[in-house]
Amino acid sequence: MNEKDIESKQIEELLRKAHLPGPSPQLHERITIAAKNAWNQTETELSWLVPFGRLVASAAASILIIWLADYTSNCSLGQWSSGLARTVNRQPAEIEALPEIPYGPFVRSLVSDNRRSSMIDASALNNHVESLWHILDETLQNGLAEPSAPAGDRSLLIPNPSSDNPYS
Amino acid sequence: MDKKLPDNTLPAALARNDPAAVEMLWERYADDLFAYLLVVLCSRHDAEDVLQTVFVKIAQKRNRLAKARHLDAYVFRIARNEASRFIEHRKRKRTAQAVNDTWLTVTEEQPEPIDLAEHIQAALARLPEQQREVVVMKIYRQKTFLEISRLLGLSQNTVSSRYRYGIEKLRTLLGDLIS
Numbered sequence: 001m002n003e004k005d006i007e008s009k010q011i012e013e014l015l016r017k018a019h020l021p022g023p024s025p026q027l028h029e030r031i032t033i034a035a036k037n038a039w040n041q042t043e044t045e046l047s048w049l050v051p052f053g054r055l056v057a058s059a060a061a062s063i064l065i066i067w068l069a070d071y072t073s074n075c076s077l078g079q080w081s082s083g084l085a086r087t088v089n090r091q092p093a094e095i096e097a098l099p100e101i102p103y104g105p106f107v108r109s110l111v112s113d114n115r116r117s118s119m120i121d122a123s124a125l126n127n128h129v130e131s132l133w134h135i136l137d138e139t140l141q142n143g144l145a146e147p148s149a150p151a152g153d154r155s156l157l158i159p160n161p162s163s164d165n166p167y168s
Numbered sequence: 169m170d171k172k173l174p175d176n177t178l179p180a181a182l183a184r185n186d187p188a189a190v191e192m193l194w195e196r197y198a199d200d201l202f203a204y205l206l207v208v209l210c211s212r213h214d215a216e217d218v219l220q221t222v223f224v225k226i227a228q229k230r231n232r233l234a235k236a237r238h239l240d241a242y243v244f245r246i247a248r249n250e251a252s253r254f255i256e257h258r259k260r261k262r263t264a265q266a267v268n269d270t271w272l273t274v275t276e277e278q279p280e281p282i283d284l285a286e287h288i289q290a291a292l293a294r295l296p297e298q299q300r301e302v303v304v305m306k307i308y309r310q311k312t313f314l315e316i317s318r319l320l321g322l323s324q325n326t327v328s329s330r331y332r333y334g335i336e337k338l339r340t341l342l343g344d345l346i347s
Contacts, residue, residue: 008335010346012307015338018274018288020308021212023202023219028194031220035190038227 182234193226193243200309200319201247206271207304208251210293215271218254222247244319284345291341299334302327 023031178196181189201222205215225246226233236242272289292300301320305311313331317324 007339011335011339011342014342014346015288015307018272018285020203020206021273023198027216031223032190032194034220035223035227036187038224039187039190042228
Protein backbone atom coordinates (compact mmCIF):
# COMPACT_ATOMS: atom_id res chain seq x y z
CA MET A 1 0.00 0.00 0.00
CA ASN A 2 1.58 3.29 -1.03
CA GLU A 3 1.43 6.62 0.76
CA LYS A 4 -1.45 7.83 -1.37
CA ASP A 5 -3.62 4.86 -0.43
CA ILE A 6 -2.75 5.28 3.24
CA GLU A 7 -3.78 8.92 3.12
CA SER A 8 -7.02 7.98 1.38
CA LYS A 9 -7.78 5.50 4.14
CA GLN A 10 -7.05 8.17 6.72
CA ILE A 11 -9.41 10.56 4.94
CA GLU A 12 -12.14 7.93 4.93
CA GLU A 13 -11.63 7.37 8.66
CA LEU A 14 -11.76 11.10 9.27
CA LEU A 15 -14.98 11.43 7.30
CA ARG A 16 -16.49 8.57 9.32
CA LYS A 17 -15.99 10.51 12.52
CA ALA A 18 -18.82 12.70 11.37
CA HIS A 19 -22.28 11.53 10.52
CA LEU A 20 -25.32 12.80 8.75
CA PRO A 21 -28.40 13.39 10.87
CA GLY A 22 -31.50 11.41 10.01
CA PRO A 23 -34.94 12.92 9.55
CA SER A 24 -36.54 13.96 12.84
CA PRO A 25 -39.83 12.42 14.12
CA GLN A 26 -41.53 15.78 13.53
CA LEU A 27 -40.40 15.73 9.94
CA HIS A 28 -41.63 12.15 9.64
CA GLU A 29 -45.07 13.16 10.87
CA ARG A 30 -45.22 16.27 8.70
CA ILE A 31 -44.21 14.45 5.55
CA THR A 32 -46.41 11.39 6.00
CA ILE A 33 -49.44 13.64 6.59
CA ALA A 34 -48.63 15.64 3.44
CA ALA A 35 -48.04 12.47 1.42
CA LYS A 36 -51.28 10.87 2.63
CA ASN A 37 -53.21 14.01 1.75
CA ALA A 38 -51.68 13.95 -1.72
CA TRP A 39 -52.51 10.25 -1.92
CA ASN A 40 -56.17 10.85 -1.12
CA GLN A 41 -56.49 13.88 -3.38
CA THR A 42 -54.93 12.24 -6.40
CA GLU A 43 -57.32 10.24 -8.47
CA THR A 44 -56.13 6.83 -9.43
CA GLU A 45 -55.04 7.06 -13.01
CA LEU A 46 -56.83 4.63 -15.25
CA SER A 47 -54.22 2.39 -16.73
CA TRP A 48 -55.54 2.67 -20.29
CA LEU A 49 -56.05 6.42 -20.17
CA VAL A 50 -52.43 7.43 -20.63
CA PRO A 51 -51.70 5.37 -23.80
CA PHE A 52 -55.13 6.22 -25.18
CA GLY A 53 -54.48 9.91 -24.63
CA ARG A 54 -51.13 9.60 -26.37
CA LEU A 55 -52.76 7.80 -29.30
CA VAL A 56 -55.40 10.50 -29.68
CA ALA A 57 -52.81 13.24 -29.45
CA SER A 58 -50.58 11.62 -32.08
CA ALA A 59 -53.55 11.03 -34.41
CA ALA A 60 -54.65 14.64 -34.07
CA ALA A 61 -51.10 15.83 -34.70
CA SER A 62 -50.76 13.67 -37.82
CA ILE A 63 -54.11 14.92 -39.20
CA LEU A 64 -53.02 18.50 -38.59
CA ILE A 65 -49.69 17.92 -40.32
CA ILE A 66 -51.36 16.33 -43.35
CA TRP A 67 -53.92 19.12 -43.57
CA LEU A 68 -51.21 21.77 -43.31
CA ALA A 69 -49.11 20.05 -45.96
CA ASP A 70 -52.11 19.85 -48.28
CA TYR A 71 -53.05 23.44 -47.64
CA THR A 72 -49.57 24.81 -48.24
CA SER A 73 -49.24 22.67 -51.34
CA ASN A 74 -52.49 24.05 -52.72
CA CYS A 75 -51.47 27.58 -51.90
CA SER A 76 -48.08 27.29 -53.52
CA LEU A 77 -49.23 25.43 -56.65
CA GLY A 78 -52.51 27.31 -57.16
CA GLN A 79 -50.93 30.13 -59.14
CA TRP A 80 -49.63 27.72 -61.79
CA SER A 81 -52.63 25.46 -62.04
CA SER A 82 -55.36 28.05 -62.76
CA GLY A 83 -56.02 29.10 -66.33
CA LEU A 84 -53.24 27.12 -67.92
CA ALA A 85 -53.71 24.30 -70.34
CA ARG A 86 -53.18 20.95 -68.80
CA THR A 87 -50.97 18.48 -70.48
CA VAL A 88 -51.78 14.88 -70.13
CA ASN A 89 -48.95 12.50 -70.58
CA ARG A 90 -50.53 9.28 -71.53
CA GLN A 91 -48.39 6.29 -70.88
CA PRO A 92 -48.88 2.97 -72.58
CA ALA A 93 -50.85 0.46 -70.57
CA GLU A 94 -50.28 -2.69 -72.58
CA ILE A 95 -47.83 -5.18 -71.18
CA GLU A 96 -46.14 -5.54 -74.56
CA ALA A 97 -45.62 -1.81 -74.67
CA LEU A 98 -43.70 -1.68 -71.43
CA PRO A 99 -40.20 -2.59 -72.48
CA GLU A 100 -38.70 0.23 -70.40
CA ILE A 101 -39.53 -1.50 -67.13
CA PRO A 102 -36.55 -3.64 -66.25
CA TYR A 103 -38.51 -6.06 -64.07
CA GLY A 104 -40.24 -9.34 -64.50
CA PRO A 105 -43.70 -9.99 -65.92
CA PHE A 106 -45.40 -9.71 -62.54
CA VAL A 107 -44.24 -6.15 -61.96
CA ARG A 108 -45.12 -5.27 -65.55
CA SER A 109 -48.62 -6.58 -65.13
CA LEU A 110 -48.99 -4.56 -61.92
CA VAL A 111 -47.87 -1.40 -63.68
CA SER A 112 -50.14 -2.15 -66.61
CA ASP A 113 -53.17 -2.64 -64.37
CA ASN A 114 -52.39 0.50 -62.47
CA ARG A 115 -52.12 2.59 -65.63
CA ARG A 116 -55.21 1.04 -67.15
CA SER A 117 -57.30 1.80 -64.09
CA SER A 118 -56.31 5.46 -64.22
CA MET A 119 -57.20 5.83 -67.94
CA ILE A 120 -60.53 7.07 -69.21
CA ASP A 121 -62.44 4.33 -70.92
CA ALA A 122 -62.88 5.82 -74.42
CA SER A 123 -65.40 3.25 -75.63
CA ALA A 124 -67.65 3.80 -72.63
CA LEU A 125 -67.54 7.51 -73.21
CA ASN A 126 -68.39 6.98 -76.84
CA ASN A 127 -71.36 4.78 -75.96
CA HIS A 128 -72.60 7.36 -73.49
CA VAL A 129 -72.45 10.16 -76.06
CA GLU A 130 -74.19 8.01 -78.63
CA SER A 131 -76.99 7.27 -76.19
CA LEU A 132 -77.36 10.98 -75.56
CA TRP A 133 -77.59 11.64 -79.31
CA HIS A 134 -80.18 8.93 -79.60
CA ILE A 135 -82.33 10.41 -76.85
CA LEU A 136 -82.05 13.85 -78.38
CA ASP A 137 -82.95 12.52 -81.81
CA GLU A 138 -86.04 10.79 -80.50
CA THR A 139 -87.09 13.90 -78.66
CA LEU A 140 -86.84 15.97 -81.83
CA GLN A 141 -88.73 13.43 -83.92
CA ASN A 142 -91.58 13.25 -81.40
CA GLY A 143 -92.20 16.93 -82.04
CA LEU A 144 -91.38 18.15 -78.61
CA ALA A 145 -88.99 20.58 -80.15
CA GLU A 146 -90.24 24.07 -80.95
CA PRO A 147 -92.51 23.54 -84.09
CA SER A 148 -92.47 27.18 -85.18
CA ALA A 149 -88.74 27.36 -85.34
CA PRO A 150 -87.49 27.02 -88.86
CA ALA A 151 -84.83 24.58 -89.61
CA GLY A 152 -82.48 27.38 -90.50
CA ASP A 153 -82.97 29.03 -87.10
CA ARG A 154 -81.93 26.01 -85.28
CA SER A 155 -79.54 26.68 -82.48
CA LEU A 156 -76.01 26.05 -83.43
CA LEU A 157 -75.43 24.71 -80.00
CA ILE A 158 -77.53 21.68 -80.81
CA PRO A 159 -75.72 19.68 -83.45
CA ASN A 160 -77.55 18.26 -86.37
CA PRO A 161 -78.23 14.58 -85.67
CA SER A 162 -77.82 13.73 -89.30
CA SER A 163 -74.29 15.10 -89.36
CA ASP A 164 -71.37 12.90 -88.78
CA ASN A 165 -70.95 11.89 -85.24
CA PRO A 166 -67.35 12.54 -84.35
CA TYR A 167 -67.44 9.81 -81.75
CA SER A 168 -69.03 7.16 -83.86
CA MET B 169 -32.14 1.02 1.07
CA ASP B 170 -33.85 -0.51 4.04
CA LYS B 171 -34.13 -4.23 3.49
CA LYS B 172 -36.67 -4.83 6.26
CA LEU B 173 -39.45 -5.07 3.73
CA PRO B 174 -39.59 -7.88 1.19
CA ASP B 175 -38.94 -6.55 -2.29
CA ASN B 176 -42.46 -7.08 -3.57
CA THR B 177 -44.35 -5.75 -0.53
CA LEU B 178 -44.07 -2.10 -1.46
CA PRO B 179 -44.95 -2.44 -5.17
CA ALA B 180 -47.90 -4.64 -4.19
CA ALA B 181 -49.17 -2.01 -1.72
CA LEU B 182 -48.74 0.68 -4.37
CA ALA B 183 -50.62 -1.41 -6.91
CA ARG B 184 -53.45 -2.01 -4.41
CA ASN B 185 -53.64 1.75 -3.88
CA ASP B 186 -53.13 1.10 -0.18
CA PRO B 187 -52.31 4.32 1.79
CA ALA B 188 -50.18 2.23 4.15
CA ALA B 189 -47.61 2.30 1.37
CA VAL B 190 -46.67 5.82 2.50
CA GLU B 191 -45.27 4.43 5.75
CA MET B 192 -43.48 1.67 3.87
CA LEU B 193 -41.96 4.25 1.56
CA TRP B 194 -40.78 6.23 4.55
CA GLU B 195 -39.24 3.18 6.19
CA ARG B 196 -37.43 2.22 3.08
CA TYR B 197 -36.29 5.51 1.58
CA ALA B 198 -36.42 8.36 4.09
CA ASP B 199 -32.90 8.01 5.54
CA ASP B 200 -31.14 7.58 2.22
CA LEU B 201 -33.09 10.33 0.50
CA PHE B 202 -32.56 12.73 3.38
CA ALA B 203 -28.81 12.07 3.38
CA TYR B 204 -28.68 12.54 -0.35
CA LEU B 205 -30.65 15.80 -0.23
CA LEU B 206 -28.56 17.12 2.67
CA VAL B 207 -25.31 16.81 0.78
CA VAL B 208 -26.71 17.99 -2.52
CA LEU B 209 -28.46 21.04 -1.11
CA CYS B 210 -26.02 21.63 1.79
CA SER B 211 -28.88 22.82 3.95
CA ARG B 212 -30.96 20.91 6.47
CA HIS B 213 -33.96 23.18 6.08
CA ASP B 214 -33.97 22.91 2.28
CA ALA B 215 -33.45 19.16 2.46
CA GLU B 216 -36.53 18.81 4.67
CA ASP B 217 -38.65 20.87 2.28
CA VAL B 218 -37.48 18.96 -0.78
CA LEU B 219 -37.93 15.61 0.97
CA GLN B 220 -41.56 16.53 1.58
CA THR B 221 -41.97 17.46 -2.09
CA VAL B 222 -40.41 14.15 -3.09
CA PHE B 223 -42.82 12.14 -0.96
CA VAL B 224 -45.80 14.09 -2.25
CA LYS B 225 -44.62 13.44 -5.81
CA ILE B 226 -44.21 9.76 -5.05
CA ALA B 227 -47.77 9.62 -3.68
CA GLN B 228 -49.09 11.31 -6.81
CA LYS B 229 -47.16 9.05 -9.17
CA ARG B 230 -47.83 5.83 -7.27
CA ASN B 231 -49.28 4.03 -10.27
CA ARG B 232 -46.16 4.55 -12.34
CA LEU B 233 -44.06 3.67 -9.32
CA ALA B 234 -45.91 0.37 -8.91
CA LYS B 235 -44.99 -0.56 -12.49
CA ALA B 236 -41.40 0.68 -12.31
CA ARG B 237 -38.82 -1.95 -13.14
CA HIS B 238 -36.26 -0.47 -10.71
CA LEU B 239 -38.20 1.07 -7.88
CA ASP B 240 -35.16 2.40 -5.99
CA ALA B 241 -33.75 4.08 -9.08
CA TYR B 242 -37.16 5.59 -9.89
CA VAL B 243 -37.50 7.07 -6.39
CA PHE B 244 -33.98 8.41 -6.53
CA ARG B 245 -34.63 9.91 -9.94
CA ILE B 246 -37.57 11.84 -8.50
CA ALA B 247 -35.34 13.09 -5.66
CA ARG B 248 -32.58 14.14 -8.06
CA ASN B 249 -35.03 15.99 -10.28
CA GLU B 250 -36.59 17.79 -7.34
CA ALA B 251 -33.17 18.72 -5.95
CA SER B 252 -32.07 20.08 -9.35
CA ARG B 253 -35.30 22.04 -9.64
CA PHE B 254 -34.80 23.47 -6.19
CA ILE B 255 -31.21 24.51 -6.95
CA GLU B 256 -32.36 26.21 -10.17
CA HIS B 257 -35.07 27.99 -8.23
CA ARG B 258 -32.51 29.09 -5.67
CA LYS B 259 -30.24 30.42 -8.41
CA ARG B 260 -33.08 32.31 -10.09
CA LYS B 261 -34.09 33.94 -6.85
CA ARG B 262 -30.41 34.54 -6.09
CA THR B 263 -30.85 33.28 -2.56
CA ALA B 264 -27.72 31.67 -1.25
CA GLN B 265 -27.98 28.74 1.08
CA ALA B 266 -27.76 29.53 4.77
CA VAL B 267 -24.09 29.95 5.64
CA ASN B 268 -24.42 28.69 9.21
CA ASP B 269 -26.68 25.81 8.33
CA THR B 270 -25.12 22.73 9.91
CA TRP B 271 -25.95 19.50 8.17
CA LEU B 272 -23.12 17.34 9.44
CA THR B 273 -22.55 16.39 13.07
CA VAL B 274 -19.66 14.82 14.94
CA THR B 275 -19.98 12.52 17.91
CA GLU B 276 -19.32 14.18 21.24
CA GLU B 277 -16.28 12.02 22.07
CA GLN B 278 -14.24 13.81 19.42
CA PRO B 279 -12.07 16.70 20.57
CA GLU B 280 -13.46 19.97 19.26
CA PRO B 281 -16.37 18.31 17.51
CA ILE B 282 -17.83 21.48 16.08
CA ASP B 283 -14.62 22.46 14.32
CA LEU B 284 -14.17 19.06 12.79
CA ALA B 285 -17.76 18.99 11.58
CA GLU B 286 -17.37 22.41 10.04
CA HIS B 287 -14.14 21.44 8.31
CA ILE B 288 -15.56 18.26 6.85
CA GLN B 289 -18.79 19.99 5.85
CA ALA B 290 -16.89 22.80 4.14
CA ALA B 291 -14.64 20.33 2.34
CA LEU B 292 -17.57 18.23 1.15
CA ALA B 293 -19.38 21.35 -0.01
CA ARG B 294 -16.39 22.19 -2.22
CA LEU B 295 -16.58 18.89 -4.06
CA PRO B 296 -18.47 18.78 -7.36
CA GLU B 297 -22.00 17.54 -6.75
CA GLN B 298 -21.43 14.32 -8.71
CA GLN B 299 -18.45 13.36 -6.56
CA ARG B 300 -20.08 14.53 -3.34
CA GLU B 301 -23.15 12.35 -3.75
CA VAL B 302 -21.02 9.26 -4.38
CA VAL B 303 -18.70 9.95 -1.44
CA VAL B 304 -21.60 10.50 0.93
CA MET B 305 -23.52 7.40 -0.17
CA LYS B 306 -20.37 5.33 0.25
CA ILE B 307 -19.11 6.76 3.54
CA TYR B 308 -22.26 7.75 5.39
CA ARG B 309 -24.85 5.32 3.98
CA GLN B 310 -22.48 2.36 3.65
CA LYS B 311 -23.53 1.62 0.07
CA THR B 312 -21.46 -0.48 -2.26
CA PHE B 313 -20.43 0.86 -5.66
CA LEU B 314 -22.92 -1.52 -7.24
CA GLU B 315 -25.78 -0.19 -5.13
CA ILE B 316 -24.81 3.42 -5.84
CA SER B 317 -24.57 2.72 -9.55
CA ARG B 318 -28.10 1.27 -9.52
CA LEU B 319 -29.50 4.18 -7.56
CA LEU B 320 -27.92 6.85 -9.70
CA GLY B 321 -28.29 5.03 -13.02
CA LEU B 322 -24.54 5.06 -13.68
CA SER B 323 -21.98 2.41 -14.47
CA GLN B 324 -20.00 0.94 -11.61
CA ASN B 325 -16.74 2.22 -13.12
CA THR B 326 -18.07 5.76 -13.27
CA VAL B 327 -19.15 5.59 -9.64
CA SER B 328 -15.80 4.23 -8.45
CA SER B 329 -13.83 6.80 -10.43
CA ARG B 330 -16.00 9.63 -9.08
CA TYR B 331 -15.37 8.32 -5.60
CA ARG B 332 -11.64 8.16 -6.20
CA TYR B 333 -11.49 11.71 -7.53
CA GLY B 334 -13.61 12.90 -4.63
CA ILE B 335 -11.36 11.30 -2.03
CA GLU B 336 -8.26 12.72 -3.75
CA LYS B 337 -9.72 16.19 -3.61
CA LEU B 338 -10.70 15.72 0.04
CA ARG B 339 -7.15 14.60 0.74
CA THR B 340 -5.98 17.97 -0.52
CA LEU B 341 -8.65 19.88 1.37
CA LEU B 342 -8.40 17.99 4.68
CA GLY B 343 -4.71 17.07 4.58
CA ASP B 344 -3.93 19.27 7.57
CA LEU B 345 -6.36 17.38 9.78
CA ILE B 346 -4.75 14.00 9.23
CA SER B 347 -1.13 15.04 9.48
